[in-house]
Amino acid sequence: MKILIAPDKFKHSMSAQDVCKIIETTLKKESTNLKIESLPMADGGEGTSEILALQANAKPVTAKVYDPLMRNIEAQYFIKGNTAFIEMASASGLQLLKSDEQNVLKTTSFGTGELIKDALNKGCDKIILCIGGSATNDGGVGMASALGFQFLNNEGEQFLPTAENLHQIKSIKLPEDNLLKGSKVSVLTDVNNPLTGKNGASYQYAIQKGALKKDLEFLDQGMMHLKDLIFQQFNFNIDQYPGAGASGGMGGGATFFLNADLYSGIEFIADALNLDNKVKNADLVISGEGKLDTQSFQGKVVSGVLNSCHKNHKPLFLVVGYNSFKNEFPKEIKGVYSLTDLAKSQEEAIKAPEKWLVEATQILYEDSISLLF
Template identity: 50%
Template sequence: MYILIAPDKFRGSLEASEVCQSVTEGIRKAYPDAEIVSIPLADGGEGTTRILTEQSKGKFITAIVHDPLGRYIEAEYGISGDGSTAFIEMAAASGLNLLKPWEQNPLLTDTVGTGELIIHALNAGVKKIILGIGGSATTDAGFGMACALGYQFFDENNEPVIPNGENLVRIKSINTDKVDTRIKHTSIVVACDVTNPLYGESGAAFVYGPQKGADKATVSKLDQGLRNIAKVAAETFGGDISQAPGTGAAGGLGAGALWFLNAKLQEGVGIVMEETHIAAHVRKADLVITGEGKVDEQTLSGKVVKGLASLCQSNNVPLAVVCGTLMITPEEAAKAGITYALSVLNRPMSLQQAETEAYSLVRDATFHLVQLFFYKRHR
């Protein structure tokens, strides 16, 4: 029997790799002779770079870059084992997690460090970059990133504009003469799971600005700035992409990736599954086991479990889901392509208890799951 283990993390308790270990132990108890393959997954957000780097037998690189407020920091990214692909999370250089609460102000932050990570990867000789854009501290539409890549931005007096959210409204022209030409010859894919446009009530400033420290006046100013850079970029590059789904991601970095990197926006879980070649493993599997901390309606609209369910359904392979909290009905599970779903909780307990005991809970639940599966299969 060939069993594929492909879970997301259980946030707050287990990394995806730890879930794999726990599930493996449960399988071995129930079916010692099973052939087991483990592929930790992620949805394109936090932890994706580590998973893709490790799955490709790659290495981690440390670069000195600028944080969202222009201070030097060390930021890490990954390079695949064959050296062809870089895995970058913009949060490593431009993330909200790098700032103290009182430092959070998207008028003052920028994405220069993200651009510097891209340059560092290009210097390492990569031909492809996978860029995760979750967790940003910025609302600069990739203005800072573009500056690091050689784009020049000028105001109405033809004076250079310093990159940050506040200065978006001052941009009157964009010069591309000094842009790093390697960008044109590099395939860049952006993990983007939101569908917000660049500006407006559903845009980057109004929806995500308050999470980054913006009050109402700041949100309004940022939105004006995003409208302005969209206008100038449309004049510079031709065509207005500001209302395209995902352009409002990461403070408008979704739009910036299209303008300045000629990137492709793609659903995060799809990127991870493609890079880990998981479809080939699913086709060979007798059973696929996945899981995450909470399975709810959001899970069924684009996360790891849904992505795997679709893949398993098309290959007629049963999919079992283990989770901490199960909040979907049997009908919803069946419609999504989930064969069997169970919570690992075996008694009433607090969240703290569940997180502390997560490893053993997942292991024991897997044991019972696999016993049942093979009993039904062989009776």
């Protein structure tokens, strides 16, 4: 029996590589007759650049940059040839802040711009930018500032805008030295929200980055101001593509400041990792993630693997940290195994995820045998 293991990370618990290793080791103990291929997955969120770098055999590079609160840190990205794989979260991520430091009004994406600049200065002219997990809601203006864009207020003074003062930008000056000339930037996102409005960056994601409910209208108005200003000054709409609202508006901002193309992360990665062909050659597929919910079927790893299983008529089994999906599952999904259910509580599952993943895999194996044979 040929098994393909293609999970996402279990956020704050296990990397996709760890999940693959545990499932594969457990299955091999169950049977020596299995042919197993592990394919750690990602969808544009945290960990994506590492997955792509692993596939491309890219080398890690470290750069000194500013974090979301403009403190000095070292951040890592990857280079293969003239291609750089950069993760926004490594320089501008929520993971870099303590809970009491999270304040989306004051955080900046400046450090992400510094990583891009470092890659360009090292000769990279192809940038793959993965933008999940940000601590920001600045529409990418911090990143743009690091790349030479100037943001001027009513007095004509240059300043570094954040979400709390986007509305103070009176005009934008393009860089005198266009570092990005001749380069191609691809931005991967795991959501397809617009930039503004009730389904946009501010209303949907700012609270998890430290905003209060009373801040949301103000934040959205700031983003609308940025959008309107860029349209008036440059005749460019930064809210024209799905995913413009991703990572505090970085998706939309990148289409202007970086002349970037926006991609669904899971579609880009599925293509890069040759997922369809690997699913086609398997008898069954195992995927999963930390929390299974409605969003799992809307541009996340599970949705990408499910689509491939549907196309190739293959059974899919899911192992998840917690299952909050209450609707009927698609017919391709033959079993869902929740670590929380096995551990009897989310707290217990989080304490020893490896233990419960082993148990879930053992049960999955028995179920798959009865189903396939």
